[in-house]
Structures are given as C-alpha cells and as structure tokens.
Amino acid sequence: MTRPTARQRVVSRGASGALLALLLLPLLLLIGSPPASAVDTLCLPGPDKACIAGTLRTDAGVLPDVTLTITDEAGTVTEVTTSETGKWNLQVDKEGTYVVKLDESTLPKDLTVDTGEVTVQAKFGATVPALLTVRTADYSASTSKFDELLQSSVNGIRLGLLLALASVGLSLIYGTTGLSNFAHAEQVTLGGMLGYWLVNLHSMNLWLGGVLVVLLCSGTGWLQDRALWQPLRRRGLGLIQLMIVTIGLSLALQYTFQLLVGARTVRVVQENPAVSEFGPVTITHQSLVAMGISIVVLAAVGYALLRTRIGRATRAVSDNPALASASGIDTDRVIRLVWTVAMGLAGLSGLLYALVVNGIKWDSGMQILLLLFAAVTLGGLGTAFGALIGALIIGLVVELSPVLGMPGDFKYATAMLILILLLLVRPQGLLGKAQRVG
Structure with missing residues (x-):
C-alpha cells in the first residue's frame, strides 16, 4: 500500500475533527441547556429530616388541588395540596408514625376514594411514599382475561x-x-x-x-x-x-x-x-x-x-x-x-x-x-x-x-x-x- 501524502493526512485530521465536533454537538446542546424547571417544591431528606410524598392520579390523568392532612403521633395536623402534576410532599423533623388522609370533598365529583387513609413510618434520611388510591365511580376491578x-x-x-x-x-x-x-x-x-x-x-x-x-x-x-x-x-x-x-x-x-x-x-x-x-x-x-x-x-x-x-x-x-x-x-x-x-x-x-x-x-x-x-x-x-x-x-x-x-x-x-x-x-x-x- 502507498503511504498517505501530507495533504491526505491533513484531510484525514480535518475529517476526524469534524466527526468529533458533530458527535459532540447534540451533547453540547444538552450541556448548554438550562435545568428543567421544577414544577413542585422538592423535599430533600437529611440526617435530621424525613420526607413523606406521593402522587394522586387516575387513568384519566393527574389530580391537582386535592387536599391531604398528615397527622403525627402528638396529634398535630398539617395540610398539603397537590400541585398541577398531582404531586405532594411534606418534610418532617420527627421520626415515627404519621397518618395521611385524603379530603374527599376536594376530589372531582366523578371520583371516589378506594384507599383514602394510610399510615407510614417516617425515618430520617429517607423519603417515604404514601400510596392513596382514587378511582372513578364506575370503575370495576374485574377484567376478563x-x-x-x-x-x-x-x-x-x-x-x-x-x-x-x-x-x-x-x-x-x-x-x-x-x-x-x-x-x-x-x-x-x-x-x-x-x-x-x-x-x-x-x-x-x-x-x-x-x-x-x-x-x-x-x-x-x-x-x-x-x-x-x-x-x-x-x-x-x-x-x-x-x-x-x-x-x-x-x-x-x-x-x-x-x-x-x-x-x-x-x-x-x-x-x-x-x-x-x-x-x-x-x-x-x-x-x-x-x-x-x-x-x-x-x-x-x-x-x-x-x-x-x-x-x-x-x-x-x-x-x-x-x-x-x-x-x-x-x-x-x-x-x-x-x-x-x-x-x-x-x-x-x-x-x-x-x-x-x-x-x-x-x-x-x-x-x-x-x-x-x-x-x-x-x-x-x-x-x-x-x-x-x-x-x-x-x-x-x-x-x-x-x-x-x-x-x-x-x-x-x-x-x-x-x-x-x-x-x-x-x-x-x-x-x-x-x-x-x-
């Protein structure tokens, strides 16, 4: 095989540089993009903090503006409201048992509560999910094979x-x-x-x-x-x-x-x-x-x-x-x-x-x-x-x-x-x- 000339080597280097530039272009676009705007307030657990969180949704979509109450062991009640994406969270500074309850009066009229109250155990450094089930009034759990x-x-x-x-x-x-x-x-x-x-x-x-x-x-x-x-x-x-x-x-x-x-x-x-x-x-x-x-x-x-x-x-x-x-x-x-x-x-x-x-x-x-x-x-x-x-x-x-x-x-x-x-x-x-x- 003949050795490449100096001009061919320059062209090869130029092509390699162009490859690197185009391969990195989509990634550079992502790097230069601003971070996604947070729709909901983020709850971050820590050494002396715990988080309780969840999302309310049905098959038809998410449920915004629904009120929930969180009650600790001392009987203190805190209210939270779901965001536009149906998400909610609460940061607590005590470990222990918390009762999460959904206010049915804030649900849309065609929905009903299947599981409207759950008990969770909050631990420092962790986010505990509270799973509440909401369904349509005509929902049937039985589905044929x-x-x-x-x-x-x-x-x-x-x-x-x-x-x-x-x-x-x-x-x-x-x-x-x-x-x-x-x-x-x-x-x-x-x-x-x-x-x-x-x-x-x-x-x-x-x-x-x-x-x-x-x-x-x-x-x-x-x-x-x-x-x-x-x-x-x-x-x-x-x-x-x-x-x-x-x-x-x-x-x-x-x-x-x-x-x-x-x-x-x-x-x-x-x-x-x-x-x-x-x-x-x-x-x-x-x-x-x-x-x-x-x-x-x-x-x-x-x-x-x-x-x-x-x-x-x-x-x-x-x-x-x-x-x-x-x-x-x-x-x-x-x-x-x-x-x-x-x-x-x-x-x-x-x-x-x-x-x-x-x-x-x-x-x-x-x-x-x-x-x-x-x-x-x-x-x-x-x-x-x-x-x-x-x-x-x-x-x-x-x-x-x-x-x-x-x-x-x-x-x-x-x-x-x-x-x-x-x-x-x-x-x-x-x-x-x-x-x-x-």
Missing part, C-alpha cells in the same frame, strides 16, 4: 413497531459491514434526550423538534462513518476490534447522558396525553400517532430497498460486497448512506419511545439493546424485513408474557427464551439464509 390479552396485544404491537425502527437500521449495518453495533441503542437514547431538550426545555413545536432530532441523529451517523468507521475499515481492522470500539462508544455515551441529565427520567412533553377507548382497549393519542408514523416510515424504507436503485445497491452490498464493488457499485457510498439512515431511524425510535413510554433515562439503551439484538437475530441477521418481523414478535412476547402468568420482572427474559428456542430449531433466523460454516 380476553380483555387483558387484547390490551396487551395492542401494547405489544406498539412496542414492536418502535423496536422495528431501530432494529431495521441495526440489521442494515450488519448486512453491509458485518459489524454488530453495540452503541446503536445509545443512538435511540440520544433521540429521546434531544427531543427532551428541544421540545420540553426550549418549548419547540413537537413536529418541528421531531424533524430536527432525526436530522441531527442522521448527521451523526454520516460523520461516524466518514471519519471513524471508513478509516478503520481501510486500515484493515477486524470485526472484533470494530465491535470493541462500539462497546467503548456505548459506555462513553451512557455516562455522558448520566452526567447531563442525572439518574432521573426525562419526558419529551409534560402534558398528560389524551386517551381513547376502543372497546376494552385503552390507548393514548400519542401512541396512535407514533404507531402511524412507524408504519409509514417502515413502509417507505421497504419500498426504497425493493424499488429504488440505491436500495438495490444496498441489497447487493449486503449479499456480496466484493462482487458489488467489482460491478461498479461504490460500496463506501452505500455504507455511508446506510449509517446515515440507520442513525436517523434510531433517533426517531428514541423520540417516539420517550413519548409513549412517558420518558427515557440515561441507561434506557441497555434494556433496549437486548431487545434490538433479539429482534435482529430472530428475524435473520442482515435482513431488514426479518428485523421487522422479529421486532413485532419480541414486542408481543414482552407484553403478553405477564398476562400469561410470567412475573412482570421476567418479561424481557421471556423474549430471550423464545429467541434461544427458535435458534435451536432454525439457527439462521426466520428469514435468514442457511450458510455452510468451515
């Missing part, structure tokens, strides 16, 4: 569509480069974080903010390949080394998110979404819009892969990169486009996930990553349509398993178990092609 299955199936399809947006891009990256990108889920988290910064903190229109999130995430994908992955490929690094780079990038992004927003869950919008009922199924309007957007975007990606010239070139590179290059296809250009589209889809997935799941945390990517790899492997490595089918199956399994008797904490493990059982029968996945090894 069929209704639960129907509701969980809708939730599973919703989750599957959101996972499909990210898993299709992950599958395309693997198909064209052979690389398992462990930092892909952090791009999903980045989409949610940018949505929080643009829409929540800076009051940008949700639709405009969503477009900017997709553009910013797509830009980071373009520059990642231009100044990081392409030079590493040309230097002949193996897939193991490249995979280790993605793991390091994933960890760096996770702790950067934690540094910027802390351990709290952030939301894209503060308002509680409107809810619609279709028979036994209850779903928010945001979920309906998110599902519609996912279907349209996935259909557009499928059409592009099947009917456009660049889509056929992408499938050719995925099937045989060497033959595609010999046929005159610019493989570097195709791979860069794949990185750009994949990161944009991941950012959109993160934005919608943060909307319908009511928030996203710095470590949400760790949970999402397992589901993404399960979907891609289940559908067949390197096949975009297989990733779509795999994501829908994983979403349904995750949401249906608690209804069928699996403890809620194990629902993600259930998805992994289904994956293992299928691979024992069909190692190449549902739509993957069987290949000879060795």
